[in-house]
Amino acid sequence: MQVITSTRALEAFCKDAAGYDFVTVDTEFLRETTYWPKLCLIQAATPDRAVIIDPLADGIDLAPFAELLANSLVTKVFHAARQDIEIFVKLFGAVPHPIFDTQIAASVCGHGDSVSYDNLVRAVVGTQIDKSSRFTDWAARPLSEKQLTYALADVTHLRDIYAQLRDEIKKTRRSSWVEDEMAVLESLSTYIVEPADAWKRLKLKVSKPRDLAAMQAIAAWREQRAQNNDQPRSRVLKDDAIYELAQQRPTSPEAFDKLRAVPRGFGKSSAGSDLIAVIKEVEARDKSQLPVVPQRPRGPSPKGAIGDLLRVLLKAVADRNGVATRIIANSEDIDAIVLDDDADVPALKGWRRKLFGEKALAIKHGRLALAATRKGIVEIEIEAD
Structure with a gap:
């Protein structure tokens, strides 16, 4: 197990990593008593090497790692990337590019909604992670062998998960679905709160x-x-x-x-x-x-029958396509659609609109009905009078 504590060693690793098409990345940080997360460890792995980078080591300069994160030829693979990326935006002023988030990809591939890394490792790799070091003090030095082993597992198993999800996405032709989600993660505005x-x-x-x-x-x-x-x-x-x-x-x-x-x-x-x-x-x-107080759109109650029907439709569409419901729409999206045909929600844009949004609007306006069959919920077009 290599723990990098010098700029020279970090430069060597990053130069080596730049020769691969992807690198898996994770961090350990503390945030309980601060606004900004305090970075304590960086874990990174190429297809044949895994290291732990100690950002708290005396004299270490993380600039080589910043260059690796910005390298457009190397995909940065994370699981539940948002907080990790927020740290790098704070440190380096830029979002890593390109990004692949296995939690999002897993939702698109039908592995469940916001699936945890532990569950994904168990499902894909068939290994149970020892979670006993999860809530230890990552700022304390020296770190124990047990802590380092736990931290490294966050990027070594991620390699196998990435490979499988990448293949599943290719087979199901859902690359555009994932790309839409990654675009949000790669937007600087996602991480800056004015x-x-x-x-x-x-x-x-x-x-x-x-x-x-x-x-x-x-x-x-x-x-x-x-x-x-x-x-x-x-x-x-x-x-x-x-x-x-x-x-x-x-x-x-x-x-x-x-x-x-x-x-x-x-x-x-x-x-x-x-x-x-x-x-x-x-x-x-x-x-x-003075600002204008937003007026609530007039229309049927989001908690009424139309909202209930749209939730049934969402579940049916998600099951039929083998995708987590929340990747298509959430409860707030459905409420907004009930109130406004032109609601500014993801469910009425791009692939989500084709998969769910158009049908939701059709049900809302009586052009589509739902029926329960032995094979599940089906949609029935209603002829106009």
Whole structure:
């Protein structure tokens, strides 16, 4: 087992890896007490070699690995890639390219929805991974042999999984399906949260323009403070507190103490002082400067019969095509389709629209019916009067 702790050794590995058409990659990191993930290990494997890279080693420069991630001739294979890629975007300012995510590919190939790496290894390789080291302290040094063995397994088995899924995708001619998903992973915007857009992560629990303006401003303030201080969002301010502050809009330290979701004494802190300034700015805005509260589309309830029928259709389509339901559409997509024929959801775009979206709209407008048979659910076209 090779543990790379020097730039020279890393350069040698990356030069060797650049001669292959793929490299499997995984990371170990800590994030419980920070906004940004703290990278503790990088695992990488070519078809005939696997290494562990120690980013915490004294004097090591990760630039050679950044070059490997950017090499367009080498596919970077991950499992559940989003958090790993977020780390590399933070470190190197760019998204690895090209990417292959085995969790997404497994969903497309019918191995289940958001299948775990452990289950995929068991199904494809026939091996049971020892998970006892999963929640150890990866920042502590030295690392035990058991930790290193566990970490390395995350990329060695991934080689076999990648080979099988790549063959399955080719046989089923679903390359375009996977490419659509990988395009999202390869977009830089997927990993960068602008403070001004932070409110979009919250549920819209306000109905007045000034309340919405306050929610937007407070969420932006929290995001910026969390990033600047490298703190989890919840340690700066919990979501429930944002909703309450947006509606109550306290402008004095004493007023904060009357709120249930805000810690006592918060209004007298430096954070409270900053937040009072943010709220006062919102209060001072002219009505013409306030955002428009999105109106809910009028139509049948997403929780009614049409929504139920679309969920039955989704299950039938997924089963028929041997693909996980969530890779086609999720519950929010279905709700949106019930409310709006032109909803901006993945289920009404590309291959998903052909597979499911068009049929969903046809059912919604009475042009298609579902029937239960011994062979399962079938669709029946309804002739127009």
